[in-house]
Amino acid sequence: MEKHFNSTIPEITHEMLNPEFWIRHSETSSRIIGCYDKIESFNNKSISTNHIKDIFDFKIQYAKNEVVDLILSISGPIKKEMYRNGLKLNEEDIKKLQTNLAIDKIPYNPVVKYGIITYRTVVKSYPTDDKFFDNKEEYVIDRLMESAINICEPVLVFHESYDKEWYFIESYNCKGWVRKKYLAIGNKNDIEEYTKSEDFLIVTGRRIYTNYNPIDKRTSLIPIDMGVKLRLVERNCIPNEVDDMDVLASYVIYLPVRNEKNGKLEFVKTLIPICADVKVGFLHYTEENIIKQSFKFLGERYGWGGDFFSRDCSSLVLDVLKTMGVYIPRNTSNQSDENLGIVKKMNGLKVYQKKNFLDWLHPGSILYMKGHVMIYLGKYNEEYYIIHDTIGFYLSCICKTKTGDLKYIKANGVTLTPMSIAYTTSGQNYIDALIASKIFI
Known part of the structure; x- marks a missing residue:
């Protein structure tokens, strides 16, 4: 595979495109960041502080x-x-x-x-x-x-x-x-x-699809993105077959469909192949899982606001965390609110102080610049790395310094970036532009 690899970014090698590289070299931990009770408490606090909503508590x-x-x-x-x-x-x-x-x-x-x-x-x-x-x-x-x-x-x-x-x-x-x-x-x-059923599949892949269904087109090849919860059919209600297909090698779920005649909701039994990238219940909330999940988007095209059947920087982070049961606001500005999660404010720190902080920071932590969010991967060979979904950024022509012209990288997707040589469109170095790091718990 490496012979087909072309790096447009200095200090990115083929082996770095594998999450296991960062798990090995950055001492990424499999320790639990937050157990279920702690995550539930975080989500409830986010609702009480109006960072997210429980729509079932709304008046009608x-x-x-x-x-x-x-x-x-x-x-x-x-x-x-x-x-x-x-x-x-x-x-x-x-x-x-x-x-x-x-x-x-x-x-x-x-x-x-x-x-x-x-x-x-x-x-x-x-x-x-x-x-x-x-x-x-x-x-x-x-x-x-x-x-x-x-x-x-x-x-x-x-x-x-x-x-x-x-x-x-x-x-x-x-x-x-x-x-x-x-x-x-x-x-x-x-x-x-x-929505609140405790018996569910969580989609852990970037995107899965239901099987082709010649019997009921409403459930045929339906795209389902990372973080979606699919309610499982109760064991005593699982049939032997669904739409002429045996259920042995599948999960049986209830899929919401729209009755085209009246627009009303129906729940239809549907099969999710056992080989699909899904899990019964949430993933454990760990640094390792944050990195593994984020790498499932590597190379996906950038989609502002979710356009292009894709994601932007904040929805990448949001979808990764949803697989672990952590629910956060949609936009970067709301995600970075200092009253949400465990926050380390970095405004006012000098570059060397921010580097010292990154030396200490755990991989899988969330980093914020103004208008942009990234996932920290760790330090390797004296460089600091992130994975993020971005339209583009500038690179210093001479590594580690801003000597000479900056070269624009039209990323338009999820990519890895060495922070010391990356610059924003305003000409600010990525490390200097950091305003906060965060753990949502």
Whole structure:
């Protein structure tokens, strides 16, 4: 394999692309960072401090102005200097978007419904598939992207768009507009029971798929991302076969599907192959597992807000931690809040002090710069390494110093980076740019 390897980044070797390299050389520990009770306590505290939400504790009766304010907090003013399909937005374009919000259609006392996502989709700040960019050449950062949301995610449904193709929803860590066809409306108790079941599979692979199903297309080749919980069918309810397939070599789960006639939720027995990268129950919350899980994304293309059927820097960290039962906010700024988790603030420290701190820091710790999050891998041959999902960064042409021109690395994906020679777009060295390290517990 090494003969096919080409490193565009100095001090990255082929063997470093294997998580076992870092587990061996960085003294990564298999000790438990937090047991189940401690993780549950962390999650409950995150809810109580409003870092994440328990949607099942929400009220379902709202005043009209409350729903209007909620929608407008996401569907804010659009700048005319944005571009769509290479063309500058005009007043008519913006008016159509605002009309589709259907603000005037919100009833005086709207009743919120419960739903569950039935197919991975994006969450937009406006109900449209169009992508809006800051200039004609941009194609990565769609300014209407809020997040991506996975199958099995419970949501509150507040409102329907004017064209009746979109719902405005809120999940535990994001809100915005999702395509109606990827969501099923259901009973709160049924959805809560499914979501909080203690008998579940956790998807530990980057992405798995259900088997091809010629009997029920609703469950055929469904993509399921890392961190998704799939409720297992109770042992006494497991049939001998599902859709003409023997269950011996499969897990039998309940998969949420949407009844296309009425949009209602159904739970359908579905098979997950025993060979799939899944686990019964959560992974142990260890440094070793954080690194192993993060490397499953290595080489995946960058997707701003979850676009491109992919992830960005904060959702990579989020999905890794979900496999261990740790739930954190969606965006980097909220994740880095000093009141969340065990935080070491690094603002004001000199570079040598930050290096001294990195010498002490455990691999698997989460590192933050302004607007960016990374997973620390450790120190090797006097260099500090991270794995992160990034559009790109600059490298010093002469290692360890900023002598000469900086070379831009158009990463556009999950990659490894030596911190001493990496620079931000503003020309600041990665180590100097660190503002905090964190353990979510």
